[in-house]
Amino acid sequence: MNSPARGRFITLEGGEGTGKSTLQAALKSRLEEQGIDVVLTREPGGTPRAEAIRALVLNPPGGKPFSPLAEALLMNAARSEHLDGLIRPALAAGKWVICDRFSDSTRVYQGVSGDVAPIVLLDLEAHVVGSTRPDLTLILDAPVGVAHERRAARAGALDVFEKRDIDFHQAVRLAFSEIARHEPERCQLLDASRSAADVADAAWKAVSSRLALAALKS
Numbered sequence: 001m002n003s004p005a006r007g008r009f010i011t012l013e014g015g016e017g018t019g020k021s022t023l024q025a026a027l028k029s030r031l032e033e034q035g036i037d038v039v040l041t042r043e044p045g046g047t048p049r050a051e052a053i054r055a056l057v058l059n060p061p062g063g064k065p066f067s068p069l070a071e072a073l074l075m076n077a078a079r080s081e082h083l084d085g086l087i088r089p090a091l092a093a094g095k096w097v098i099c100d101r102f103s104d105s106t107r108v109y110q111g112v113s114g115d116v117a118p119i120v121l122l123d124l125e126a127h128v129v130g131s132t133r134p135d136l137t138l139i140l141d142a143p144v145g146v147a148h149e150r151r152a153a154r155a156g157a158l159d160v161f162e163k164r165d166i167d168f169h170q171a172v173r174l175a176f177s178e179i180a181r182h183e184p185e186r187c188q189l190l191d192a193s194r195s196a197a198d199v200a201d202a203a204w205k206a207v208s209s210r211l212a213l214a215a216l217k218s
Helices: 020-033 048-058 068-092 103-109 118-129 144-153 166-182 196-210
Strands: 009-014 038-042 096-100 136-141 187-191
Touching: 009 020, 009 103, 009 166, 020 038, 020 096, 020 136, 020 196, 038 068, 048 068, 068 096, 068 103, 068 118, 103 118, 103 166, 136 166, 136 196, 144 166, 166 187, 187 196
Parallel strands: 009 096, 009 136, 038 096, 136 187
Antiparallel strands: none
């Protein structure tokens, strides 16, 4: 009996309030219309132990953030659990995985402070991620002011990253854009200031063309 073909791995990246969760749901719906089995997940998180690390990082005890290096180590610990416990088994079973954030977010969020050298972050990524790299990364880009208004409209308390100042969020936006510029074979930058429907259409076009799936409807 032949084993199923490996599934596809799509990651969604971008700053706070750029619409990653909304796009994730839209892509799942379109892929399922094609008969594709889709798994939605997020980082940090995705498995019970990784979710426990998420709670620790996003809402640290005492309200004081961890150092960027400690954050990077915790994010990679959660990622290791996530990969072994969910992502790799799903891909091996032929399922498509769409993950809200992945290793690019660690490069950006723990790198923009300047306290963690890029070579350290990339070395950690190489050890943890190994060959399980995204087939496609969609980077949602929106002006910081637009993203801030969207965050303000959401219910619930802000996490440790959402609370940071405008300069931090601007640096995050620029860092994601740089990743898209340096890795165009993997990354597609999307204008996330548009309506959710327009962003979903643009993302679907990227999925259809970049993953060479002619059978998918445009």
